[in-house]
Amino acid sequence: MSDSDTTRSEMLGRAKELRQEFAATAAEVDQAGTLPTANLQRLLDSGLARLSVPPRLGGLASDDCTAADLDILSETLVELSAGESSTAQIWSIHSVVSRLVFGTQLEIDPDFQQQLATEVAEGRVRLSNASAEGGARRGEFATTATRQGDHYILEGTKIFATGSEGSDYAIVPALSDGVPGGGLAYLLVPMDLDGIRQHNDWDNMGQRATASGAISFDQVHVPARYHLSIKGGAEAMFGPSSVFGLVFQTGINSVILGMGVGAFDITCEFVRKFARANLPSIDTAADDPVNQWHVGRLSTQLAGARALLRESTRSIWDFERHGGERGSTSVHMMRAKYAANEAVLEATGQLHRLAGGRATGNKYRLDRFWRNARTLTVHDSIDAKLRQIGAFEISGEAPPPTIIS
Numbered sequence: 001m002s003d004s005d006t007t008r009s010e011m012l013g014r015a016k017e018l019r020q021e022f023a024a025t026a027a028e029v030d031q032a033g034t035l036p037t038a039n040l041q042r043l044l045d046s047g048l049a050r051l052s053v054p055p056r057l058g059g060l061a062s063d064d065c066t067a068a069d070l071d072i073l074s075e076t077l078v079e080l081s082a083g084e085s086s087t088a089q090i091w092s093i094h095s096v097v098s099r100l101v102f103g104t105q106l107e108i109d110p111d112f113q114q115q116l117a118t119e120v121a122e123g124r125v126r127l128s129n130a131s132a133e134g135g136a137r138r139g140e141f142a143t144t145a146t147r148q149g150d151h152y153i154l155e156g157t158k159i160f161a162t163g164s165e166g167s168d169y170a171i172v173p174a175l176s177d178g179v180p181g182g183g184l185a186y187l188l189v190p191m192d193l194d195g196i197r198q199h200n201d202w203d204n205m206g207q208r209a210t211a212s213g214a215i216s217f218d219q220v221h222v223p224a225r226y227h228l229s230i231k232g233g234a235e236a237m238f239g240p241s242s243v244f245g246l247v248f249q250t251g252i253n254s255v256i257l258g259m260g261v262g263a264f265d266i267t268c269e270f271v272r273k274f275a276r277a278n279l280p281s282i283d284t285a286a287d288d289p290v291n292q293w294h295v296g297r298l299s300t301q302l303a304g305a306r307a308l309l310r311e312s313t314r315s316i317w318d319f320e321r322h323g324g325e326r327g328s329t330s331v332h333m334m335r336a337k338y339a340a341n342e343a344v345l346e347a348t349g350q351l352h353r354l355a356g357g358r359a360t361g362n363k364y365r366l367d368r369f370w371r372n373a374r375t376l377t378v379h380d381s382i383d384a385k386l387r388q389i390g391a392f393e394i395s396g397e398a399p400p401p402t403i404i405s
Helices: 003-032 037-046 048-052 070-083 085-101 110-121 244-273 289-322 326-355 367-376 382-395
Strands: 127-129 144-148 151-158 169-176 184-190 196-198 215-223
Touching: 003 037, 003 048, 003 070, 003 085, 003 367, 037 048, 037 085, 048 070, 048 085, 048 110, 070 085, 070 244, 070 289, 085 110, 085 127, 085 169, 085 244, 085 367, 151 169, 151 184, 184 215, 244 289, 244 326, 244 367, 289 326, 326 367, 326 382
Parallel strands: 127 169, 144 169
Antiparallel strands: 144 151, 151 215, 169 184, 196 215
């Protein structure tokens, strides 16, 4: 095993330690519903961000691939989410945006890229995402970036700007006159610029601490060095060789699966310590065959979902390095997503049934597991993915390359 392999394994060990630390305050984070600043600082201090920085820029990733070591990144996100899932979702965004900015698909000043990579690797800055808009179709944009001297004037509103509060930079796709035909470009926007307004309107039932509210850019003067054109244009960004959408989805899938892992652990703990047996002829809830049957079922569903997720991450990384059939790689990801969604909604939904009446106490806020899972599992349509899987199996029709496929 190489030194870099050992170091990446150590990163996973740190994620497991942070899982336990975050779990201890997860109920308070959910109740407050505000940015988990302390958790995010612990992550920045942990060195985990180095997993998303390539070695040429001083990071721990094994190569320049967007999907480099995606299996390890996914495992760390599962662990973090099992501890506190809002923190994990924000960290997922930071990690995926890092892979985009430090990859090879964007035109970026090499000196700025190196400076930013050093800051990310050293835990001095956090990146966020402000992409989604409120149109009827995903991926349609009205936000504009107009060149004016050595700046771009950014105008528009984004919804679901997860983690933008407290971040140092936000990646913002916009229609730009710096691109032939006014096409799509990315701006990495410093969040201390004038004209940026956080709406603070995220008031949803789950993932309450993700700071996923809307953000507006009103005549924001963004220096030209932060304007990042897409090599080959938007078509290349989501073309047949791009893995960015697959990597983005893997981050979400990993956070979702972690919710189920955390809920399962709590279920087992309550069955061991607090729950009563279902029948008076049985001494303890832990000895109750009904509980054992259900726990065995949930354990198997979660393990199956985790195996599919691992298979998916390796497939994506292998496709980026060696090429092949993107359609089957996308289908691997979609199968993992469906399996995770089903296993996690079942594990979080059955928690109180098995853990017993004490588990309903508000001091535990264990309903957060289902609320969080139900909130993030509707990020995009699982039914659409099942149809795409079926079409691929029946006729070989490949899912179109997009941010969600």
